[in-house]
Structure formats: C-alpha cells, structure tokens
Amino acid sequence: MSVGRKRSFDKSEALDKAMRLFWENGYSGTSVSDLTQQLGINKPSLYAAFGNKEKLFQSALERYMACYAAPLLEQLSRPDEQPLAERIRRYMSNIIELVSDKTSPKGCLFVKSSCEAGGTGVPEEVTQALQSMGLDTRQVLTSLFEQEQSRGRLPDTAEPNVMADYLMSVLYGISVLARQGRGKDELMTAAEFAISSLLPGQTSGEH
Amino acid sequence: MSVGRKRSFDKSEALDKAMRLFWENGYSGTSVSDLTQQLGINKPSLYAAFGNKEKLFQSALERYMACYAAPLLEQLSRPDEQPLAERIRRYMSNIIELVSDKTSPKGCLFVKSSCEAGGTGVPEEVTQALQSMGLDTRQVLTSLFEQEQSRGRLPDTAEPNVMADYLMSVLYGISVLARQGRGKDELMTAAEFAISSLLPGQTSGEH
DNA sequence: TCAATTATGTACCGATCGGTACAAAATAAC
DNA sequence: GTTATTTTGTACCGATCGGTACATAATTGA
DSSP states (O other): OOOSOOOSSOHHHHHHHHHHHHHHHTTTTOOHHHHHHHHTOOHHHHHHHHOSHHHHHHHHHHHHIIIIIHHHHHHHHSOOSSOHHHHHHHHHHHHHHHHTOTTSOSSOHHHHHHHHTTSTTSOHHHHHHHHHHHHHHHHHHHHHHHHHHHTTSSOTTOOHHHHHHHHHHHHHHHHHHHHTTOOHHHHHHHHHHHHHHHSTTSOSOOO | OOOSOOOSSOHHHHHHHHHHHHHHHTTTTOOHHHHHHHHTOOHHHHHHHHOSHHHHHHHHHHHHIIIIIHHHHHHHHSOOSSOHHHHHHHHHHHHHHHHTOTTSOSSOHHHHHHHHTTSTTSOHHHHHHHHHHHHHHHHHHHHHHHHHHHTTSSOTTOOHHHHHHHHHHHHHHHHHHHHTTOOHHHHHHHHHHHHHHHSTTSSSOOO
16 A cells, blocks of 8 residues: 555545536636635645646546547447447437536536637647547547448448538537537437438438 | 717727637636737726626627627528528638638637636626527527528428527537637538538539 | 654735726816 | 816735645554
8 A cells, every 4th residue: 555644535536526617617717716615625635636727627628538428439439230320319319418418517528628728718738638639539430430431331422531520510519509508309309400411311310 | 079088099999809809718718907908908998998807798799799690690691592502601601711710719709608608707697698699590590491491492391490400500510620720621521511411402512 | 653655724825816996197168 | 277077097906816835634664
C-alpha cells in the first residue's frame, strides 16, 4: 500500500460530479468554488487530486467520452447482423436518450464544449483536444461506412466521409435542440427522417 | 435635439463589436472589461448606453438575429420561382458562408449561446429568449413547408414540422462543425447531402 | 514508537469579476 | 452667461475568481 493519509472521498465519484457540473454550466460557467461545494471537498483536495481547473475539465471530458460517447460508437461499429439502417437508428436513439435524459444535464457535453471552445475563455489545449476528438469520431464513422461499402451494402457511389459528416451534423444538431429543451419524441422523429434520408430503402419509415 | 453632452462613440458600431466578442468568447467568457477595452470606452459609458452585461448581450443577440439570421430566413420564405430544393440550397450555402466566414468568429452565435444557456452562468431571461427564438425559427420553417405542400410541391404525406426540425438539426450541426474548424467545402458537401435527402428528386445531386 | 508521507481544513493571496459614486467636461435651452 | 442635462474619466466598491501556504490529522513502513 501507499504511505500517507488516505483520501476521504471517492475520486471517481468526484470526477463524475465535476463532469455533470461542467455539462450543466460549461467551462467558464463553472467556478472552482462551485466544484468544491458540489463535490463536498476543499480546494487543496481538489487541486491535489486533479491538478487544476483545466486538468479537471480535461479529465471530466475524457470520462464523458469514455463512459457515454465511446460505448455507443463502439456498439455501432461492432459487427452486427442487423442492417445498417437499424444499427444507426439504435445509435441515434441511444444518443437522443442521453441528451434528453431527465437525470442528466440537457444536451451533449462534447457539443457544448466545442461551441464554447475557440475563444479566450477556454484554454487552447482544451480546444485542440475537442477538435481532435471530433476528427476521431469522424474517422470511426467513415471507416464504418467504408466497411459497409466494401461488403456491398452501400452503393459504390456512396461517399463514406460525406455520410460521416452528414451524420455528425444531424447528431450535433439534435444535441443543440435537446439543450434548447426539445422533447425526446420530436428529436426521435427528426432522427428517423435523417435515417430514411441517409439510407433510403433500408428503412421502414420512408418519407 | 436632446440636451446634454453628446456621446463620443457610435452606439451601433459599439454594439457590433460587443456582438463579435460574445460570438467569439460566449457570455460567461466575455467580461465587462473585455468589452470596454474592445469598444474603446469606459465602464460608465457602457452601462449608460446598454444597461448592464445581460442587457448588452440581449441587444447583441437581437442584432445578430436581425442582421444575419432573419434576412436569410426571410429570403428563403419569400415567394420565389425557383424550386424549393434550390432555395434551401442557397439558404444553407448562405449559412455556411456565415458560420465559416474568415472575418467573423467561427460558428453561429445563436447555436453557441443556446448550448451555453440553461446553466447558472447564463441569466434565466437570456435562456428563455434563446428558446423562444428557436421556436420562432421552427414556426417559420414549418409554415414554409406547409405552404409548399398546399401548393402541391410536396407530397401530402410530408410532415412540415418534422422537416423543419430536421433542417434545423442539420443547420445547427453544421454550425458546431464550423466552430470545430471544419472547412467550408466539407460543410457544403454535407449540406448537399442533406438537401438531396430532404427533397429527393428535386435536386441534381442524388446519392 | 517514531519518522516519512499524504490528505485535510483554514485562512489567505493577488487578480479580476460586475457594477457604481462622483466630479469634471460638454452640450442645449433659456 | 447661466442653468439644466448628459457623458466622460477616475477611482473605487464588495464579491468572487483561480490558486496556494501552512499547520494539523491520519496512515504506513521501519
């Protein structure tokens, strides 16, 4: 065992609470005092455990992506017998559930942070991390469509990276709508519309 | 004429500069000192002219919507001989030009503010104003599609409000992508894809 | 038991936050 | 010119910002 006094709080639980605070109020909108109050710890404990506000935000963002975004994307990319349209529907449904969940802040922390980033209020390294994460997601989606195309499940004329950008724009937009307070049903209807657009003929809900 | 010393700065120019600052750094990320410095005036002048930070933001947001968003939406809604798909393409193209313009902050102030809103960092009245603006836009788009439908240019099975939500989600998402630094060409390609999805058969760029 | 190590609570740091009091300067009506 | 009115610059307000010094408490290895 390590020497010294033991930490009196659960670091993982604290990080989860911090993530939700940033999710709710953003980077600039969340103060260190807000964090220590919500986490139930004092400042020195916070700084000892997480470095500083910027590092804590980076950790919270990574936790968000690892716990929420990545599993859904992984499930989508996993080989599956179901048709692509059905898998994308499930993917979008899961995301809508996430961004309009009643027990979590509305919207998506990544989308919110991406919008906040780029200015002087957000550290440059955070902005770069967000940009990198976006490109990573694009690459995963592009690979997915390329894979489907190589297996003959998509027309040879389809452009995987365009489809990826398109899907991301719809998902990002849905997160913004959710943040604006739109209901789950409306978002799902819009998502269904996007799916039948993305993969015409592969879905039951034509328009 | 009104009595008293004359204002030494152009209020409209000052509001424009304030708008761009909020556009770049957000509500929480923009301090009153940032504003007075950029506007080249002192605090008492700012408070006398615009009330306080919250009111100044409201004014900047209204200016943004009136100068940027509203004209584009008005052009889209105006009776036009061109087919709907072409008008929507022009609309999206204009918006992409706006959100990826090199002389303005990346992205859309409205989308950025909508994401920032809802937490404790943004006044409640601002959040409500943003929500209201979003619903207004939805109504305009819905009316547009209803009008086209009543003139037989859209199938009877089309659902105008769903199409409006879908279009908004794509546009919002494109604004987020632009904020992340994506190039104009990529955004336009994704937009073309969305149009050919929204109005199949009315466009030359099928997929 | 004792020393080394780590976490904790308090109390504080300089800087900045949003906002204002106040007097001097400028303008118009009289 | 005088007076009433408005804007200006300076200087300041209490509160909060992100971050830390320091002494104490707790824990492990020796």
